[in-house]
Amino acid sequence: MIKVVVSGAQGKMGKTVIQLIRNYNDMKAIAGFDIAYNEGDLVIYDDLFKIPEIPDVIIDFSNPSAIKQLTDYAAAKGVALAVGTTGLEEEHIELLYNAARTVPVFVSHNMCLGISLLLSLAKQAAEILSDHDIEIIEKHHNQKIDAPSGTALMIANGIKEVRKDVYYVYNRADIRKKRDKNEIGIHAIRGGNLVGEHTVFFIGEDETVEISHKLTSRKVLANGAIKVIRFIAQQKPGYYIMQDLISSLSH
Ligand SMILES: NC(=O)C1=CN([C@@H]2O[C@H](COP(=O)(O)OP(=O)(O)OC[C@H]3O[C@@H](n4cnc5c(N)ncnc54)[C@H](OP(=O)(O)O)[C@@H]3O)[C@@H](O)[C@H]2O)C=CC1
Numbered sequence: 001m002i003k004v005v006v007s008g009a010q011g012k013m014g015k016t017v018i019q020l021i022r023n024y025n026d027m028k029a030i031a032g033f034d035i036a037y038n039e040g041d042l043v044i045y046d047d048l049f050k051i052p053e054i055p056d057v058i059i060d061f062s063n064p065s066a067i068k069q070l071t072d073y074a075a076a077k078g079v080a081l082a083v084g085t086t087g088l089e090e091e092h093i094e095l096l097y098n099a100a101r102t103v104p105v106f107v108s109h110n111m112c113l114g115i116s117l118l119l120s121l122a123k124q125a126a127e128i129l130s131d132h133d134i135e136i137i138e139k140h141h142n143q144k145i146d147a148p149s150g151t152a153l154m155i156a157n158g159i160k161e162v163r164k165d166v167y168y169v170y171n172r173a174d175i176r177k178k179r180d181k182n183e184i185g186i187h188a189i190r191g192g193n194l195v196g197e198h199t200v201f202f203i204g205e206d207e208t209v210e211i212s213h214k215l216t217s218r219k220v221l222a223n224g225a226i227k228v229i230r231f232i233a234q235q236k237p238g239y240y241i242m243q244d245l246i247s248s249l250s251h
């Protein structure tokens, strides 16, 4: 039985994950971690160190400000940590890499497998359509704090691995020149209760290729989180990404 603490337990993703964990008998949510008002039947703590039982895994969908406590706690107690929170800065990534020296740490800005497929198709398209202009549009609900989305940045970073000279342009409002060949334009749309949509455009002469992924429910992301919990619970200390999980599924 994998004992799980859900971080961001009062949030949209945290609640969805807690609900889904109840469907499985190989894992149990033993507590939540959140700074928000405490509601529901799972006990939610505002300080990880107050949780009486030590979990096997913490799954996190909260806020970058939680990363310090999450990594301190995971390293101190020898607990595996899986982070889905986006909007991370360099300092947070550094904390996660440091923790990964002593405990298993998994980081993915998108936990659904469909986005991994989009990423791999986008990298392939960037190689084949090497003279096409690349633009990314992401759409999310009006409660999202960070922009562009972690997934949009992850896609752009993946494309940069095959087109090393690209750079990112987030807002053309103040630009007074023609589009540069090496730009990846990244654009964020916010509205209503959109769960998450990402489209990568490869635009050439008289031709546009679009690769899209659209979510209509958080259940898909929470299903991915369940796979991540099972995966990270079995790993040695180290820093893991979605590709590691996918490779483990094919073995
Ligand atoms: N990797 C993935 O697949 C996915 C990632 N995400 C990311 O997960 C994060 C959460 O998303 P979502 O559930 O929609 O957001 P919500 O705002 O609905 O939930 C976040 C929760 O975390 C709480 N919180 C804020 N700061 C802290 C802290 N320092 N310590 C503990 N809890 C804290 C919030 O409290 P309060 O409301 O009081 O601020 C809130 O209850 C975002 O970064 C989002 O981009 C979301 C979906 C999928």
Ligand SMILES: O=C(O)C1=N[C@H](C(=O)O)C[C@H](O)C1
Binding pocket: 086, 109, 110, 140, 144, 148, 149, 150, 151, 152, 195, 196, 197
């Ligand atoms: O905030 C969200 O909701 C989501 N955030 C992630 C991101 O920033 O990429 C993943 C997903 O699209 C939902």
